[in-house]
Amino acid sequence: MRLLIVDDGHYVVEYMKHLLDWNTFGIDQIETLTNSIEARDILTQSHIDILITDIRMPEVSGIDLLQHIHQHSLPTKVIILSGYSEFEYAQQGIRLGALDYLLKPVDKDDVEKAISKAIKTITKSRPAQPIEWEKFDGQGYLLSLLGQNETLRKEYDAHTKFLGKRRFCFVKLEDFAQEHEDGIKQAVGDKLDRLVWTAGTRLVGLVPEETAGELTIKLEQSVVSPPFLLTDRNVTRQIFYKFFLNEDVHSEDFIGIFTPSPSCGDWESAGNISKSYDRIRFRKQKTIFLMETILYVYLTDKNRDAPEIADWIFNGLRNPDELWSNLTDAVSRIRNNKQMSIQTIVDKVQTYIEEHLSHGLSLDELGKVAHLHPVYLSKLFKQETGENVSNYISRKRLDKASRLLQDSELRVADIAQMVGYKKNQYFIQLFKVEYGVTPYQYRRNMIHK
Structure with a gap:
């Protein structure tokens, strides 16, 4: 879009x-x-x-x-x-x-x-669009079926309608060899081979019913789920959770677990992930919550590792508390990357302020430096530094003034102009509030030290 x-x-x-x-x-x-x-x-x-x-x-x-x-x-x-x-x-x-x-x-x-x-x-x-199989991401499609993100589900609506004309099964194979993986991918054919994954020592997949039947004959050690239609989201989720995680889930189990939802942009930044997980008592609800967290990482982390996500889905979810630490690490990485980006903006603004103390330094001017709306920049700066932009500017101006008073013989009026104060009396007033003495007294005290 x-x-x-x-x-x-x-x-x-x-x-x-x-x-x-x-x-x-x-x-x-x-x-x-x-x-x-x-x-x-x-x-x-x-x-x-x-x-x-x-x-x-x-x-x-x-x-x-x-x-x-x-x-x-x-x-x-x-x-x-x-x-x-x-x-x-x-x-x-x-x-x-x-x-x-x-x-x-x-x-x-x-x-x-x-x-x-x-x-x-x-x-x-929008009329029905032709299916773009070249962009089809099997992992994203699976998560669209299992997770709560409606936007992702709609993104794959056309694929579900197409694939929903036939029944599918989940399949798993322990201790597989490369020939087994090649054989299954060849059996399902081009495009649907993206619905077959390696997850640790297991080979897992979402395959058409007829292919699943062939696998049980060719590979006796393979295990196949009951067939289902991908258009029936509730049944798809019920069979996945039972087949891979041995959990009996129902549609009502997915209601009210996420406060706020992991789809919310600020979900991880406020520490809500810990609060949300810590209040969940039962294993089934933990599993559902962690599935949504996996979906969040998939959507948000551009450097995500596909084999790792497959391992989380098909193996890690069997031990929610163990998976929890891995997922919090992943969410922390996302948060830190965002934080680094924000810190870069704040650093840029602080450097500009310190190099242009003689300027007016309005929020509009600083907004153009940061390429952000002035109101948003003001909120961001306070959030990251704990200090208002105006307070920061004033503090830096007076700090520079104090150094000039010590290290130069410039007149007080000239120093006031150099640090951005056009009115000498206003500068003297602010300086006295900050240092307890006037600029003249400050310089005299420094000389006699």
Whole structure:
């Protein structure tokens, strides 16, 4: 699915681009533009599923883009960005067919709701698409059947409808040889060989019923589950859990375990994974929870190891508490990678501040440095450092001023200008609050030390 974000403010499009983990919504292509004329051309020339656009832009406005989409009968779903003062303008956009509008500065939860609404609308209206087998990921497909992520399930709807015309079985084979794996993959044929995995010392798979019957004859040590239809999600899950994990599950077992859901972008960052797992008492619920955690790692960790995930699904889940430590390590890696990215942004802003203390250093200026919306940058900075941006700037300015007072013979008024204070009296007032003495007294005290 393809998303286009248009705003004449560079930092706004960068903020929106990094606001969500778009892959979890099935959005794998993101375009950003600050030129609305180019945006109109792209809408005409390329298939864009969702457009997020500022409502007021020079030359071509968000309303103009909406009218363009309407006039050319384009299938693009539109979400408008507007300020409070543009409320009536936004309502005009809704009348022209915009799906939703978001007030600036946009809230992450509101964006998630709007995108979910757009995807739901697209899914309902979209005709059946040809199946792209070259992109078919067997592991992702299995998790779409077993997990709770509706976006992933919808991504594979066409595959399920196609495969649902025949019955399937799960199969497992202990202590297999390479010839056994080659034989099973050859039996199921191209495409479906992606539904056969090695998991530790076991060979496991999801194979058509007729193939499963052949395997029980050719490979006496193979074990095959009862047949089922992939279109029946509950039965598929029941047979998987019974066959591989010896657990009897029912549809109600999957309700209410996840608070918040692992699909939530901030799930791992607030320590919720530990709180959620620790409160689960029974093995079956632990297993279901850990399956969802595996799905989270699959969707979020771009460097995920496919054999390791297969081992977790088919082997690790048999011992939930042992698997727990491995999964927390994986989630911690994801969190740390995100944290490193955030820390890089904060470091960049701090370095810029320290090198430009004589500047005005407004949030707008710093937002452009970080390519983030100023309000979002302010929240991020406070979250990471425990200090407001304005407090940090003031502290660094006064720190530099104290050093200049010690190490130079510059006039106090010149030092005030060098650290960004245009009014000398205001600088003296702030300096006294911080150090308990005026700049003049401070310098005299340092000289007589």
